[in-house]
Amino acid sequence: MRPLTLLLIGVVSRLGAGIAATVSALYVTQVVGLSLRSVGLALTATTAVAVAGSIWLGHLSDRLGAREVFAAMFTMQAVATAGLVFVSNVPTYVVAVLGLAIADLGYRSSQGAVIHGVVPPEERLAVRAKFRVAANIGVAGGAGLGGVALAIGSPTAYRAALLTTAGFLLLTGALVFRLPRVPRVVTSEKQSWAVLRDRPFVLFVGLNGILNIHNSMLTLAIPLWIATRTDVPHWMVSVLLIVNTSAVVLCQIRLTRGTDSLRGAARAGRRAGVLLCLACVVLSLTTLGSTAVTITLLVIAALAHVTGEILESASGWGASYAVAPPGLVGQYQGAHAMGRGLGDLLGPTLLTAVALPLGPIGWLLVAIIFATAGSLTPVVLRPEATACRSGRARLSG
Template identity: 50%
Template sequence: MTSLVRQPVIRRLILATLVNTLGNGVYAAVGALFLTRVAGLSVPSVGLGLTLAAVAGLITSTPLGVVADRLGPNRAYVVFLLIQAVAMASLTQVRSLGWFIAIAAVTAIADSGQRGAKGALIAGVVPAEQRVRTRAHLRVATNIGMAAGIALAGIVLAIDQPTVYVAALLADVATFLVTAAMVAWGLPSVPPVPTAAGPSALTALRDRPFLAFVALDGLLTMHNAMIQVALPLWVATATDAPTWLIAVLLLLNSIAVILLQVRVARGTENLTGAARAGRRAGWLLAIACAVLALTDVTSGAATISLLILAALAHVLGEMLQSAGGWGVSFELAPPGGQGQYQGAYAMGRQMGDLFAPTVLTVIAVTIGWPGWLATGAIFLLAGTLIPPTVRHHTLHPAPTPTPA
């Protein structure tokens, strides 16, 4: 345990993250089955609802970051967690597509809001030189909490009864409420930024160099769909590797993040180090794609070895991308604008999560090795462009119009 984790504020943030992601893990494992088996929705309907909800979350991410700045990140974080709790409780009563779309949209919007508020809260209660390391510890906690929640959900899936699915969703509601209580009464209060004292609303959306970084970082976050969707499909349909290897590769990813994320984040507390991490992330993800391309023509032990090598390059790139993104987003935010800049930064990942599954399955999995090389070229280009984009921002900072 590092000295950072011994700090009461950091411990409380880690504990709150563990509680929140425990519930998220339960829902991740049982949510789709509840919606199809209990609520009676079709699989295409669920997909449509989630897509529309993701778009709603993307559109509102930055404006809700402004809300966090004006309301104060503690208060905003608690409000968004409570909205998520109400939405999850309401989900237990869903029996129609329209009702599901409405609740899913509210949930996605509140999730976007709490992400920006949480980022602003971290910026407010943690010294600048410790923010990235704190985010690294919280990402480790997220992986642990999600894994524990998914494991507990195994009990629900084994029983496979409607009342148990409802109970699982209500348990998720409880985790939102407990997390909100921990934020409200366990963390120092960060004062709101009056309109006259902070940057104008949506300054982040006028900051073109920052938005360019967000777009490049968003391309790198396609690594999420790569490990969760594209790689399992590739192993199962295009290689002769045993399907159980998929579980091994996913487990390797989780273990590596838990053990190494904090170490990998070292040196990304400043802009130069953070931008360099983004570049290295792109290169490593490109290497992972190139190795996967080789598995299109290999067999047996060679394929298994290459898949493991690709997974290792991927997870190193994933960790560097996360750490570099945290460092840049914190450092480029103007005083009083952490909420909206964290909200704008989150748009990159939201765009990646929205489009990457389709892009990767069409380009990489369907086309084969040329598709993997094309995907690798995207990662390579995005990573290479991050340092000059960040340098351009330092030379040409965002305009600071009169606050609204």
């Protein structure tokens, strides 16, 4: 029953996310009238604030109860999304997207802590993989619903879509309470920020965050590369998104198997770096052939990219569960979310400053970054000779 409830939470919440992702940017620029520069700066600044507070949000999951924080994050997302309807200028937009950014990072942290608390150890990675599959299905459905609003194109349709998103998120928050409570943890002052003293894990978080730059490849760099550096039809962007979503749905569960140990997580991280490196190398070749060759290379790059993406996620989940001491799961999930948030924050700048302007050489430089991060992952994920009392291996100091 618990896994089914978690999967339902994943589908319903991401239905809302898919709608919002489809309409929110166009709403604030075309209906409200904010400039692209203002929107970009606001999103960057608010994401940076949320990333800085990610560990604290994870700490709240330990202290207040992961289930309650998980539900609160959905409620916060609902309120902030509904708030977009009332945005009229940059300051009000900043307030709304700051709420969304904090809720998103808090959602990532508390989600991992909830799964850890309500799912048996041997099933956690499998359930988390299924949750991601369910989320992708939800996003795809939400994108279709958002497309209806775009087709209508009126301000009322945009606002109705955003309010529908808020409704889905409120429903998700209610669904969370169908899960058992996760016991609160009373920690000493010394334990409050223990994750920051776990230097091997902090290094892993940084490397995993670098690998997570792949998110910006799919949503930003590859579409711009296709539009400005190739002669293939722009609808290839949609084809590659479909390839990505389909591969996650079909392969996430299978490729996550075996990553519930430090050795497995390290191996997945190394392979993720190799595959993301390969994707960049293939992208560097897409300007050298005919349209048919370019399309073929783009599909190959997309397949390498999504396989690396799947393994990167599995590596992060496995390591963050394996090393977290009892009572500090929320903190470690918060740190993991912080690393991924840093990747999301740095990715657009790196790719638009290196890969796109420098062309093939730029992609090769990004390939080196991915390969380096992947190869260093096993170095920082060296298990100790003995396991901790909970039966999970811990990192050596």
